[in-house]
Amino acid sequence: MSDEYDNNKSYQAQSSEVMDGSAGSANPDIDYVRPAEVGEQDLYHGHSFIEKWVFCQDAKVIGVQYFLTAVFTGIVGLILSWLMRLQLGFPELAGFMTAEHYYQFVTMHGMIMVVYFLTALFLGGFGNYLIPLMVGARDMVFPYVNMLSFWMFFVAVAVLMASFFVPGGPTGAGWTLYPPQTILEGTPGSGMGILLMLISLSLFVIGFTMGGLNYMITILQARTRGMTLMRMPLTVWGIFTATVLAMLAFPALLVSAIMMTLDKVLQTSFFMPTILKAGEVLEYGGGSPILFQHLFWFFGHPEVYIVALPAFGIVSDLISVHARKNIFGYRMMVWAIVGIGGLSFFVWAHHMYVSGMNPWFGFFFATTTLIIAVPTAMKVYNWILTLWRGNIRINTVMLWCLGFIVTFVNGGITGIFLGNVSVDVPLSDTYFVIAHFHMVMGIAPLMVIMGAVYHWFPLVAGKMLHEGLGKWHFWITFLGAYSIYFPMHYLGFIGVPRRYFEMYDSPYMTSAVGMNEFISIAAFIVGAAQFILVFNIIKTLKTGKKAEQNPWKANSLEWYTSTVPPEHGNFGERLPVVHRWPYDFSVPGAKDDFIPQTTAPSEVIHTEVEKT
Amino acid sequence: MHAGIIFLLVIIGSVLFHIFTPWYWTDIASNWGGMDDTITLTFWVGGGVFVAVCLFMIYCVFKYSHKEDRRAEYKPEDKKLEKILTWATTLGVAALLAPGLIIWNQYVNVPKNAIEVDVMAWQWGWQYRLPGADGKLGTTQVRNIADNNPFGINPDDPFGRDDIMVESDVINLENNRPVKILLRSVDVLHNWYVPQFRAKMDAVPGTVTFYWFEPNKVGEYEVLCAEYCGVGHYAMRGGVEVQDKADYEVWLSEQETFEQLSARYEKLNVDGNKLAKK
Numbered sequence: 001m002s003d004e005y006d007n008n009k010s011y012q013a014q015s016s017e018v019m020d021g022s023a024g025s026a027n028p029d030i031d032y033v034r035p036a037e038v039g040e041q042d043l044y045h046g047h048s049f050i051e052k053w054v055f056c057q058d059a060k061v062i063g064v065q066y067f068l069t070a071v072f073t074g075i076v077g078l079i080l081s082w083l084m085r086l087q088l089g090f091p092e093l094a095g096f097m098t099a100e101h102y103y104q105f106v107t108m109h110g111m112i113m114v115v116y117f118l119t120a121l122f123l124g125g126f127g128n129y130l131i132p133l134m135v136g137a138r139d140m141v142f143p144y145v146n147m148l149s150f151w152m153f154f155v156a157v158a159v160l161m162a163s164f165f166v167p168g169g170p171t172g173a174g175w176t177l178y179p180p181q182t183i184l185e186g187t188p189g190s191g192m193g194i195l196l197m198l199i200s201l202s203l204f205v206i207g208f209t210m211g212g213l214n215y216m217i218t219i220l221q222a223r224t225r226g227m228t229l230m231r232m233p234l235t236v237w238g239i240f241t242a243t244v245l246a247m248l249a250f251p252a253l254l255v256s257a258i259m260m261t262l263d264k265v266l267q268t269s270f271f272m273p274t275i276l277k278a279g280e281v282l283e284y285g286g287g288s289p290i291l292f293q294h295l296f297w298f299f300g301h302p303e304v305y306i307v308a309l310p311a312f313g314i315v316s317d318l319i320s321v322h323a324r325k326n327i328f329g330y331r332m333m334v335w336a337i338v339g340i341g342g343l344s345f346f347v348w349a350h351h352m353y354v355s356g357m358n359p360w361f362g363f364f365f366a367t368t369t370l371i372i373a374v375p376t377a378m379k380v381y382n383w384i385l386t387l388w389r390g391n392i393r394i395n396t397v398m399l400w401c402l403g404f405i406v407t408f409v410n411g412g413i414t415g416i417f418l419g420n421v422s423v424d425v426p427l428s429d430t431y432f433v434i435a436h437f438h439m440v441m442g443i444a445p446l447m448v449i450m451g452a453v454y455h456w457f458p459l460v461a462g463k464m465l466h467e468g469l470g471k472w473h474f475w476i477t478f479l480g481a482y483s484i485y486f487p488m489h490y491l492g493f494i495g496v497p498r499r500y501f502e503m504y505d506s507p508y509m510t511s512a513v514g515m516n517e518f519i520s521i522a523a524f525i526v527g528a529a530q531f532i533l534v535f536n537i538i539k540t541l542k543t544g545k546k547a548e549q550n551p552w553k554a555n556s557l558e559w560y561t562s563t564v565p566p567e568h569g570n571f572g573e574r575l576p577v578v579h580r581w582p583y584d585f586s587v588p589g590a591k592d593d594f595i596p597q598t599t600a601p602s603e604v605i606h607t608e609v610e611k612t
Numbered sequence: 613m614h615a616g617i618i619f620l621l622v623i624i625g626s627v628l629f630h631i632f633t634p635w636y637w638t639d640i641a642s643n644w645g646g647m648d649d650t651i652t653l654t655f656w657v658g659g660g661v662f663v664a665v666c667l668f669m670i671y672c673v674f675k676y677s678h679k680e681d682r683r684a685e686y687k688p689e690d691k692k693l694e695k696i697l698t699w700a701t702t703l704g705v706a707a708l709l710a711p712g713l714i715i716w717n718q719y720v721n722v723p724k725n726a727i728e729v730d731v732m733a734w735q736w737g738w739q740y741r742l743p744g745a746d747g748k749l750g751t752t753q754v755r756n757i758a759d760n761n762p763f764g765i766n767p768d769d770p771f772g773r774d775d776i777m778v779e780s781d782v783i784n785l786e787n788n789r790p791v792k793i794l795l796r797s798v799d800v801l802h803n804w805y806v807p808q809f810r811a812k813m814d815a816v817p818g819t820v821t822f823y824w825f826e827p828n829k830v831g832e833y834e835v836l837c838a839e840y841c842g843v844g845h846y847a848m849r850g851g852v853e854v855q856d857k858a859d860y861e862v863w864l865s866e867q868e869t870f871e872q873l874s875a876r877y878e879k880l881n882v883d884g885n886k887l888a889k890k
Contacts, residue, residue, distance in 0.1 A: 273818025
């Protein structure tokens with residue numbers, strides 16, 4: 001295959017291109033789209049400030065509410081990470097921090113970032129905002145339940161934050177909450193702290209279920225005319241599959257949270273064996289700590305993909321739009337998302353190779369885990385093949401996408417180390433693991449979130465974010481985060497264990513001191529750099545350049561609303577009718593280098609469209 | 613342009629860091645060199661893929677950056693290319709999985725001549741028990757643990773009488789002899805981990821877990837707890853001293869058996885009662 005292709009050839013058709021718009025009625029057959037089977041849904045428009053902005057039923061407002069609440073928790077998580085890095089890099093400056101504090105910060109940082117920040121942001125935030133717009137619906141199918149979903153999430157966050165202020169403080173059990181230590185003295189926050197955590201998680205799952213039903217049913221039932229499943233943007237595919245995973249995985253978290261609450265409050269013994277504490281045998285017996293781990297990771301591993309799949313979908317769309325090229329291998333991308341989603345339920349125990357479960361499980365879970373690498377690799381190939389022979393705008397959005405590819409491939413490769421059972425043995429519970437999962441499910445999805453913010457901000461706010469500030473934000477974040485987590489893998493090789501408040505003076509750990517200081521400094525800078533975005537947003541809202549409609553020249557429906565930003569109901573009088581997939585970029589013979597999904601075939605009759 | 617150059621520097625920097633890093637394996641002191649080899653293999657294959665993907669991406673950034681008068685290629689699918697990539701990836705993954713599974717098979721099959729060591733963990737410390745002359749450890753129960761029975765050995769179990777108790781956080785091991793570590797915990801999860809031995813496994817209350825290794829370098833090593841076990845986790849250290857056979861046997865003969873310990877306590881009790889009567 002040659003790198004060059006004939007530019008001229010693809011232009012030949014352009015000179016003869018005269019048909020745009022004029023042939024609409026000439027050939028109605030090729031424009032036929034099946035009529036809608038159900039009538040339009042009635043929308044409840046809010047009348048007061050409270051109905052429009054607080055208890056609002058518009059999915060777009062709910063999306064923004066989710067987004068802002070999640071960002072708030074993310075900032076809390078960020079501050080906690082600074083405190084942890086202060087202790088690890090410069091313990092002499094962190095004299096105020098006890099081991100109890102440190103473990104509480106570790107726990108809350110982990111839980112906040114995974115559940116309350118990333119999950120809520122991708123599904124609650126982007127899901128709510130984009131699903132109805134992208135599938136051509138006026139709103140979610142159950143707007144009232146959707147509103148309840150956000151407020152349930154809000155209460156969950158409030159309960160979580162309240163745990164900082166109860167006696168004993170928040171739980172310090174590690175985000176995995178492994179019993180028995182989670183609910184026993186000797187772990188910080190084993191009283192009120194852990195109870196509030198379990199209650200908050202239960203509320204989160206309840207709230208999420210209400211939102212998740214909406215996302216799924218809206219995508220399945222409320223797509224506009226012509227929007228077949230295989231014409232949906234990959235963003236919608238990613239969010240849809242992630243939601244299905246969440247609906248199947250979160251119940252495992254809910255039951256384990258309830259069972260643990262019972263163990264804590266009523267002294268049942270679901271997860272509690274006979275335990276000797278301070279010379280006394282406690283009133284527990286017969287329970288299995290490993291059962292909890294199975295339940296937790298049955299939720300916890302799909303959870304990784306609940307975060308990753310929306311990121312995969314969104315980044316596919318961003319790359320395609322800004323490379324001005326169709327996403328390469330759309331069908332492969334869809335099946336990879338669905339396949340990864342399905343497989344993700346058969347790999348959970350790769351978190352438990354050295355947990356003491358029957359070691360023979362290792363063969364099965366190592367195999368399934370490495371199988372999942374194949375569809376994942378296919379997605380990576382298709383992203384870079386989308387760039388190949390593209391016409392790539394190197395703007396802020398694209399930079400975040402490129403940063404995503406680098407960090408995701410890096411983190412994905414280290415996943416092959418950890419998934420490969422015997423290789424996991426020396427590396428598990430070391431800093432290698434921390435580096436791996438931060439790279440692959442922390443930094444990589446964050447890159448996508450940032451790219452998505454710069455991409456869709458003009459739609460949400462009607463103004464263009466400042467490019468220069470955006471580039472600074474990107475480079476500091478990318479280079480900083482990479483220099484935090486790339487070298488951190490090597491601490492794991494040394495054997496430095498995770499969740500250590502202090503390293504003491506073990507001979508092989510002293511060499512880690514210098515690196516810990518470096519990583520901490522980088523972490524402070526990367527964290528601070530995020531406020532560039534906050535500044536950029538405030539500045540843009542005040543004095544920013546007004547965005548034209550569809551500034552990126554994208555094809556998907558969210559850019560073709562009646563107003564910008566879209567109002568309640570999204571599309572004005574008539575819902576759009578879809579005639580093609582959203583990736584008709586640079587079609588030979590077309591006047592522009594993009595053909596919107598709403599363009600009928602008869603309007604672009606002289607183009608060489610392969611797929612619609 | 614700048615973007616491509618910076619990304620290129622990042623990739624070059626990553627490779628150079630890997631080559632010149634002063635942070636790498638702590639010297640191995642057990643039979644699990646195969647784990648290190650598999651990691652090295654994964655580094656070559658995985659690192660190669662990482663570099664190749666990133667370089668291709670950077671090439672695209674240089675070569676196809678936006679020009680107003682140019683258009684991207686329009687080619688939604690390339691079945692053949694996708695097929696080739698799928699199979700190549702599958703082969704690569706299988707090549708990495710195979711050695712991983714082979715070594716795991718060794719890891720879960722303990723050699724017959726391995727000496728069993730009972731590692732008992734609690735918040736926050738370790739103690740050890742070795743089988744006596746009968747070569748078998750007695751069964752235990754958490755409820756039996758008391759001052760005169762620190763390991764909770766079942767008093768009726770004949771195999772337990774001659775068990776050797778090491779009430780210290782340091783255990784001695786014989787060089788070049790496989791060890792089967794039997795892990796148990798009386799309270800929460802722990803993990804008995806010596807970085808130089810590579811191997812690890814959680815100790816889970818309510819059950820006994822195991823792993824094995826063969827130490828092959830005489831010396832002293834630090835034991836770390838590798839599973840979060842509460843606020844004292846970071847300070848939960850222990851030690852291993854690997855000795856040659858002769859030294860090891862001297863050490864072993866100095867340790868107390870369960871029988872001796874029980875007798876000592878009985879004597880204490882009798883003496884105590886006498887004192888009380890006086």
